[in-house]
Amino acid sequence: MAPRRTRASAAAELQVESGQQVSSPPPEPAAKRQPLKKAPAKVKNETKVEVSKKPLPTRKRKAPAPKEESPVFGDELPHNLGSLPTPDTDDVDEAKEASPPKKARRVAKAKQIADVKPEIKDEATSADVKTDGKPKKKATKAKSHKLTPGETPYPDYAHPTSEECYEVERILAKKHGKVTAPKSIPMPSLEVTGCGEVPSVLDALIRTRLSAATTGKNSSNAFKGLVKTFGTLKEGVGKGSVDWNKVRLASQTDVFEAIKSGGLANNKSKDIKAILDMVYEENQARYAALKKEKETKTEADGPAGSENEPAQEKNTEIQRVESGVLSLDHLHLLSNEDAFARMVQFPGIGPKTASCVLLFCLQRPSFAVDTHVFRLCQYLGWVPKETQKGQPPVNRETTFAHCEARVPDDLKYPLHQLLIKHGKECPRCRAATSTSSERWEEGCPIEHLVSRYGAKKGEVSPAGKAAPKTKRAAATKKGKGKKKVDSDSEEAESSDLSDVEGDDDYE
Template identity: 55%
Template sequence: MARVTRGSAAKLKAAQPPQDVTQEPVQLSSPPATPGPQRSEPRRATKTGLASQEPSPAKALPVTPKSTRKRARTAAIEEDVNELPHNLGTIPDLIPSQVKPKDGSPAKKARHLKASKPTSRKTEDVEELVAKATATTENSPKKAKNNSYGLTPGKTPYPNWPHPTAEECEEVTRLLSSVHGEVKPPKSIPMPSLTVSGCGEVPSVLDALIRTRLSAATTGTNSSRAFAGLVAKFGVLKEGVGKGSVDWNKVRLADTKDIFEAIKSGGLADVKSKDIKKILQMVWEENQARRDELVSSGTAPGSANEDPEEKNAEVAKADENVLSLDHLHLVSNDEAFKALTKYPGIGPKTASCVLLFCLQRPSFAVDTHVFRLCTWLGWVPPPGDPAGLAPGAKGKFAGPTRNSTYAHCEVRLPDHLKYPLHQLFIKHGKTCPRCRAITGENSEGWDKGCVIDHLVKRTGVRKGMGAGPVKGANGRNAKRKKRADDNESEPESNELSDLGSEDEENGSGA
């Protein structure tokens, strides 16, 4: 080993370059490895690490770059007031230095202003939308439904079909009365029953409407059970026109789920409970509006037919929140029909029943039995007949519906026969071995005949089937007859008017 002298040490020191006193005398063969998350900026991390960190790679990296970026990003978030939620970015910050339109056209300036200054207009839009939403919510029950059902009062949809004539109606009434007895409308409406829901045979128009709605798509037994549930849950009125029936204002104020629980044994309780709740709220609002009109001007629709005492009584009922539709007694048939069909779940058939049984107006309500017999009697055009098409229409007539049958017969039948024929058709449609919904040549009692057998042309063998004659012993008709025999034991609906067969929501029949 060479001896180091003072002179050789001085020479060695002079030959070496001057060193930074702040830097450790570290010699690295290569830059330290950069951890995975920081590979996006390896050079900055390495350079900084070489300048200020210990030689160990594990301790050289995570200090300056990461903390610097964190602080910058946090500051940006805190300062960016235009940040949009759900990672939608930010509202463009259109600084004049960034946005330099080539020309100063008003159109471009308007776009930039619209993007950069949404606050005042946005506030106005929000207030306007809230106002519209509130108004829509308050008025929606009255505007939510188109109640025309494509029908025009006093006008038949089949003007080229000449049946039934007045003579045909008289003949069928006479023949059916010979079997089922003479039917006449009652002189007065009976007091409401708490055990039988019925289809509108009560003095209170609102009571009649709700009872008829409960009768939809179920038997009379089930609808009566549902009505009894309302009585038990909400009690009855002790006085007034609706005395002895349900306190409808209590039902209005109840939760829909409580109404559902009260009527769930009657079928379709989910739909019916919602309809009843909406109907009662609409009626309350109408009562309050009529009350205000009577107080302020002394007039309201139909009030010209009221004496002062009746007007005062109507105002008093509204003040006490006694719900009522009895003012429909004061308006015409067409006005009452239109008023009834605006309610949810109420179609032409239900409205016609209320007119017929409660308001005691001539109206030919068409239920499943009435529709079947009108079709078999040829009172409406059969499928494929050009008379079923509207004037000028092209195509093939698909066949009548219950609503179109109602509209046609409402025009063609004499008023004094509408009540008896409605009742006679229902009774005959339920009891006649040849005119029931499910029937065939092998059905029990077929050989007893039918009093209107020479007038009808029967088609179909089941409810909802209208294709093909019942008679026939081979092929497709034989299969229909066999199915009818297999189902002969199926019980008939026992309600007065089988309201459930109609689609009250969209007005379709068939």
């Protein structure tokens, strides 16, 4: 019987006839085989053999051909942006007009921004004041302290009463000596700056500005520097004081060098220069108005306060301007409120400085509040410890406004002086003292009237226990922190600081 013929045996017979090994796998059907391209022959000297550019069939997507940048010919820009701007005109308007719509919007926006920048630059330049050939920023615009003279920010707080004020004045006068306001203003000292105790209002204002945030010794050294550099007036109301018009005409650098021993010389020199420029402009305006009033013989044409000014003083004011002497003495003609409002418009002049000039130079009742007065007003309970909703927080500015309305006028001068003296000398009311201080046991004459803030000052909590110390105070006790004034103190200032330090707080 013949063996059965299968497909596998038939295929094996065919492979034997064609010379293939029987063990080789059967070839794929011809219909399914992909045509292969012959590989280029390798040459020993690695000469290139041209290959057909016809792409091989593949299922992969063709990679996009790389974009070639169009070369720039002549003045033509790439990407159809138009022509290059000519160097002599820097005009790019034609190039922008040729931009595609989307790019044109971006270019238009960029042009709009570019058009605004020069205006801002010009505006800033116009606000600059050239000093010694170098541009200098003009003083900042006068600030508003939002104080209404005669009105307290805490109308529901009934302290201090007149009785409380008279009691404190009586006790402190017994301890430190009786204080009364002088009947006349002394001639200006060239050794001590002071806080405005001079006849000239302008002189008083700048002296008080020099006294801010520094010791009396430093401010006096700064004033001596101005005297040495610019000289003094030999006649007139400002006789014996600095020639402020020479200071105005000098550079800020010269003013800085003259007062650099006084501290904060950079800020103070800028403020002094700006104040003197403002006073000069004001003097010129008043001069023109007084001349017009004199010609028309109509008081309505005169400057502010001229209705209260005698004819002789008007002539003196005119002569002073013609002589090149700067002056603010016309503030004598204004009310307390108007004079105060005018002074706080000057750069670097806060409520405290303006109040000092009112008190010491213009001889008006005003309760100036420095750091010592502020601290004692808090201890005495003359300002609220906690304010009601909608009321401003308690600070030196609000303390001034509140006490200005409540302290009797006849006590404003003596209480100001006595509180400063007591705040500097009392072993318990000074800023840098505590229950562990060496002189604490000496006591305080107003101990029964004060309630000091902070555990270091002996404050007791409502529960009857000592108030908890702050983390900073604890760190100091352990020697891990720097020596710090008691946590209740509003600032760590030396008791030797000038009476009017700190108007820089309002800048």
